[in-house]
Amino acid sequence: MPTDHENEKPVQSLIEFRNVQKIYGSGEAIVHALAGVNLTIQSGEFVAIMGPSGSGKSTAMNMIGCLDTPTSGSYSFLGIEADALSRDQRALLRRHYIGFVFQGFNLLARTSAIENVELPLIYRGMKFSERRRAAMRALQQVGLEDRASHVSSMLSGGQQQRVAIARAIVTNPAVLLADEPTGNLDTRTSHEIMQLITKLNQEHNITVIMVTHESDMADYARRIIKFVDGKIASDVSGEKHAHAA
Secondary structure (H helix, E strand, O other), rough: OOOOOHHEEEEEEEEEEEEEEEEEEEHHHHHHEEEEEEEEEOOOOOOEEOOOOOOOOOHHHHHOOOOOOEEEEEEOOOOOEHHHHHHHHHHHHHHHHEEEEEOOOOOOOOOOHHHHHHHHHOOOOOHHHHHHHHHHHHHOOOOOHHOOOOOOHOOHHHHHHHHHHHHHHHHOOEEEEOOOOOOOOOOOHHHHHHHHHHHHHHHHEEEEEEEEEOOOHHHOOOOEOOOOOOOOEEEEHHHHHOHHH
């Protein structure tokens, strides 16, 4: 008879790169942005990706976000071969499973905080009353329910990034991709934003993958991956700020 252990199903990785290569250009202008990367990220992780300019970290992030595809190798998202999907299918995957946070906030200037947060739900065709409730819940999660009616110009940089985070999580994504989320913020506000992201990861089990140049921001992650010349140079665990949330 099979043992209980034999009956256990293998844990499905959220993200898996298998010998992923990304090549741009040709001849003397050829660039190996990713040079045979193998990477696995499980659901619930908080991963920081670091590396100098041209190291491949942004290319890896774009591929994780289904904004780009490998030249060779394969990339799977929740067991789906994402690189084999059509452009429209990748767009649907992003819409339903991935939330994005950028350095520049990317909020609509003359639109209220709650209307900015609602945008992804409009694309999903959600009814007004339902999306308004969902947007308010997301603003509550980032501590900005009292700023719901404020337009971007009435908000500080930190508040604008909180609105951007609320917009990213309003769809209950499987993963939050944060590209230099503190790049435009002062030191104190940066740590406040990182504490918020850590809280979302720990209390709401949102997988976080963050690109950053700042080692003190990367220290909030439970795992730090460093890219050099299109390859993973190091992959270490660490929870220096785990108590901060």
